Every structure is written in C-alpha cells, then in structure tokens.
Amino acid sequence: MFHWLEKNPFFFAVGVFLVIAFAGLVEILPNFAEASRPVTGLRPYTVLELAGKEVYKKDNCIACHSQLIRPFKSETDRYGEYSLSGEYAYDRPFLWGSKRTGPDLHRVGNYRTTEWHENHMWQPNSVVPGSIMPAYKHQFTNVADIETAYAEAVTVKNIFKTPYGDDIKAGKKAWEAYRPKVLAEARKIASQMKNKDVKDMVKAGKVPEVVALIAYLNSLGAKRYNAKK
C-alpha cells in the first residue's frame, strides 16, 4: 500500500487531500446547524445599521476591536454579559476580531451614546485621554453607501431567509420606495449630533458615514433584541 502511494504522484495527492479534508469535515460540519440559530427575539440589522457595518468593515475597526466577550469575570465586569452564539446569527461576516488594541465592542450600545461616539470619532483624545486611536474625521464628510446596504438586506432575505419585512424587495423601484425610511432613521441620529456638516448632509438626503456607523454601534448589545419582544 505504501509503495503504491510513493510511486504515483496522483494517488499521493489524493491521499494528502483526504487527510486534510477529513480533519476539516469532522471539526467544522457538526457545529454548523446548531450555531446558526438566532437567540429569541433577535431582530436583523436595519438597512442603516448594515450601512454602518460596512463603514465598520471599510475603516477596519476589527483591526483593534473585538466583538466577543469571553465568559470570565474580568470580561463580564468590564463589557457586560458574555456573548452567545445565537447573537451572531445575522452577522455576515462575523466580526469577532482577534486583537484588542482597543476595548471590546460587542455591547457598546448599552453604555455609549450618540454624542459620545460623535466626539470620539472626531477626536478620540477628547473623551479618552491617552487614546492611541486615530481620528476618523473623513467619516463626517464621506457618504455612506446605503444602496449597497439595501442590496445586502435583499440578498440575505432572499437567499438566507433572514426575517426582513415585505418592503425589502429586489429592484430599483422597491429601493426608491424604501429609501425614505433609511433617511428618517438617519435624521433621528443626526438630530442628536452637533456637527453642522453632518446635519446639512442629512437634510440634503445624504447619509454621512459617521451617522451609519453610530447607528450600527448603538445596535450592538441589548437594543437589538430586547426591544421587540
């Protein structure tokens, strides 16, 4: 048997492939069905929050911030309840991160406000003296891509059966009809902010990145599943 494997590169390759594929199969597959079930009462992200998640990805907050609270007392004291698998059911991709240069954000919506985030994104040092986080002033002028966020909502609704309402449908027309809802949500957040450019932009029907991002950050934690019970 071994002689045969050594002699023939093709069977050798098949052998290697089986060995490495099997390990993955046993390690990953059995957890699949179980891990994808959402916790009770969890709602999917709104379109504005999805757009905020894109800002989170684009400016790559994941490089320094985790979204995974481990079941240790020191972590639950610092960040709140430990994270449950079902809380991530609508997270595509998962944004657990692997490095905490800054603190965990999985429940940041429970203890930070829109005003705090606004100050923090403009100048981190102003609210956290000694912070080494860069300021993200460009988020106050860049426009968030809410159309792509809507496209994502449509996709996860149709393909992965994420429970969105009937008003989220494919096509330009449906999007035009839906757009005002996103803007209304953005106006609500902008009304709690003080930056003039942001207010002007929202008035003109555009959503600055920072507004979407704050919507997303506020949704992290209890607000996304206690409210709708």
Next chain:
Amino acid sequence: MGIRELQGYATFFMTIVFVVILYGYIVYLYRSEKKGEKDYEKLGNIALDDEITSTPINSSNSILDEKKGEK
C-alpha cells in the same frame, strides 16, 4: 446531541487510525530497506546532484526515457 457524539467518536477513531497508519509506515520504511527492496537514503542525493544532464537517482521509466530506449 447525536451529531456531537458522532463527532467525538469519529475524532477518536480517526486519530487511532492515523496513528496506526503513521507508525505502520515507519515499520514499512525500515523493513523494506532491510529487505533491500528500497534505499531511501540515496534519494537525498536528488537535491545534491540536480544537473539536468546527470543520471536520475531513481532510474526513470517516464515517457521520455522510453522514447530514448526506442532509439
């Protein structure tokens, strides 16, 4: 929980199987060398004597050489 259990058993048995295969291979390597069927250590020279014109360490029966044989 059925699938979890299955996973546990599969892990256990595959680990054993891999250990047996791997250690079986060790036995095979030494035995075939003792019997004189193979000389693995000379394969190490493939890296040292790697001119395109030098004779293959493990003489080849690849298509190229068969053609040469016909000539």
Next chain:
Amino acid sequence: MQSNAALEYDYTIAKLYTYTAILFGFIGMLIGTLIASQLAFPELNYLFGEYGTFSRLRPLHTNVVIYGFTVSGIFATFYYLSQRVLKVSMAESKIAMTAGKIQFVLYVIAATGMVISELMGYTQSKEYAQMEWPLDLLIVVIWVLWGVIMFALIGIRREKALYISMWYFIATFLGVAMLYLFNNMAVPTYFTSGGLGSIMHSVSMYSGTNDALVQWWWGHNAVAFVFTVPIVGMIYYFLPKESGQSVYSYKLSLLSFWGLMFVYLWAGSHHLLYSTVPDWMQTMGSVFSVVLILPSWGSAINMLLTMKGEWNQLTDNPLIKFMVLASTFYMLSTLEGPIQAIKSVNAIAHFTDWIPGHVHDGVLGWVAFMIMSGLFHMAPRMFKREIYSKKLIEAQFWIQTTAVVLYFTSMWIAGITQGMMWRAVDEYGNLMYSFIDTVTVLHPYYAIRALSGVLFVTGFVMFAYNMIKTMTSAKELTEEPQFRTPMA
C-alpha cells in the same frame, strides 16, 4: 525534448517572481513598520488622510507580505527547484511555460488589484481573506494554473522519485485550494438584488459562529500551508544543496511530512472533546494527538542534524547562518503556538500583543529568512554572476536577527502585561485598571517594536540592494557553482 540542443533549466518565471518578491517584501515590511510606529506615535496616522490610518493599512500589511512577498517567494523557489529535483526543464513543456507566463501576468494584476481595492476599503473583513469576490476568482485561476504547471512538469519528469520538497509543494497546492475556496464562499449582492449598489460587495455564505469556524479553519491552516509547508519544502532543498550535505535522514523527512499533514489540521481537535463521549476516549484521543506531534517535529531536527560535522560552515557561510537560524525559529514558534493553545494560557494571551509577537517570530525568523536565503542561493545560478557582497549579507544577518529578537521579546512582555492587567482585581474584587491604562502602559514596548521594524526593513533594503547588484554588476561566473554560493 531534442538532445541536439544543450538542454538547460529555464528560469524565466523564477526570475520574474524573484523581482516581485523583492518589491512586495519591501512594500509590505515598510507598511508594517509604519503601522507599528503608529501604535507608538499616533500622529503618524494622518500622513495620507483616510488611507493612512492604522486600521486601513493593517490588512494591507498582512496581505502584501503574505500574498505579495511570501507567495512570490514560494513561486520563485518552486519554479527554480522543481525543475532541478525533477530533472526537467520548463522549456521542455510548452504548456508549463505558457501557463507560467499567464500566471505571472494574472498574479501582478491580482496583487495590484489587492493593494488598490484594500486601500479604498473594499474588504470582506475576514482576516487574510480580505479580498473581495472578483479578486478571489482571479486567485482561483492563478492557483489552478500553478497546479497545471506542477503536474505538467511531474508528468514529464526524468527523476522518477519525487524529492521531499515536491511533496511539500503538492500539499501546499491542495491545502490552500481547499481552504481558500471554502472560506471565500460569498454571494455578490449586486446580482441578487436586481442591480443595486456596488458590484464589489458580497455577503458571506456563513453567518456568525459558523463564519468564525470556517474563517479560523482557514486562518489557522493558511498559516500551515503558506507559512510552514512550502517553507519546509524550501529548506529541504536549499540547506542540503548549499552545504553539500544530503539530508540527515530521508526516512525521517518522509515521516515528518505525514506527521505534519496529520497533525496540523487536527491542531484544533481539543475543541472537539465533548462531554457526551466517554471520558476514557477523550483522554485517549488527546494522548494520541500528542503521539502524532512527535513525527511532525522531525523536520527541524532533521535539518540541524544535516549540518552534523559541518558546523564550521556556519561561521564562514552566511547563507547557512540564515537557514540554521530559520529552522531554530521554526522550532521556537511551533513550540510557542501549542503553548498558547493551552486553555489557561490562551485566556491571558488571546487578544493581546503576544499573538502578533508569536506570528512574527515565525514569519520574520523563519519565513522571511528562508525565502531570502533561498533567493540568495538561486541568484548566482539564475543570473550567472556571483553574489555582490558577502559583507553586506553578514551585516544584514545580524541586523535582522537583532530585529526579530527585539520584536518577540517586546511583544511577549507587552502581551502578558496587558493580559494580566485586564484581569487584575483589587481586594474587593473590582477591576483595578480601566482599559486605557492597559494601552498607555504599552508605549515603550510599541516603541521597541517600531525600532525592530526599522531594523528589519533596513536589513531588507540591504538584501534588495545586494540582489539588484548581483543581477546587474557582480562578477560573472563561467560555470554554475555546485554547492556553496560564491560571493565577493
């Protein structure tokens, strides 16, 4: 195939990838040094507006050093040594040659696309798999072409036995193909929403915990199949060839190969021991997993033993220095990894700077050293000139070794300090430190790391300069050196 024209190895493709390895190595390490400095001196975040922040540049650093530098290094060494151990020239196979050229062009396009799209912020936000779907598709093509070339050369080989290095490259090809495909499964939203939004955007096929499982299955094993398997393949060729010593034990090398294949993907198997399975089985499973590790350690020991009786070469050949130190760092980081995987250690180490520290003693000390010494070994044979300066290599060696030591020692201390401070409580059980305390305390270690980055890049510039001089103006060689690489 004709024997009338003198048959020669064809290094066209190997040379092309040598150039990209040097280029991307420099860019990637420069960005790495910049972001390391940003952590110590945050003002550096504002050099290039929104494109210059730590967060935007960090994936660019990892991707350029992995897919730019390391993968170029893998391809360059593969196209060099596969011909030699198979005793077949690439010029003999039209398919291989054409596929090689196409592959290189596509590779340059993909790498450029990667840099631009990531600077612009298009990302899947999965670590080491940030590239969006159009680039993913391109990479699949590049990889398939590699497979075509590999098996085309194997098909017409004169040396019937596959040398151990080839085993490792075949495993790299298969492993990365499988892992990459599964991890990057995503649905482009533009096509499923009736043409809305950005065409670049996609959503992952997996959600939450499942996504994490697949991602870290990839994350862990990408390290295996990009940073370990092909590099082991390199050292099995370059160290014996450079030193003139054949591998200490070829049998051991075969065993370590299978050992590595069996163990690496099972490294996470301790997660699998669940309570419903009888206890004795769980224990037995763990014990046997440990038994499997023994053969996987064979490679590094095998390499060191290859030098048996020839240790004088270590003092007078700088390339041997690089390679021996590389295998030593390999042993160090493969020991460190499992230690970090122990549950109680992981509780402290996870999320801290110990993890980048661990990664970098592997990638700087093992991967980069091995690729650079491999390219140094190849240069005189590809360009028919001796190495431009031995003194420069010696200096480079010491500068970069100092850099690696500074890097991992500072990050060990930083990581453990941080991990301990996060969990420190006072006599009443309250947390002792606010988060920002655990950040400011790290400043000196971040500064040391930035210094180490500067040193490593300096060493890399010396490498690049030496290579370019070797290609263009060093003394010409009349015939190919057999073992030791000639240097002025």
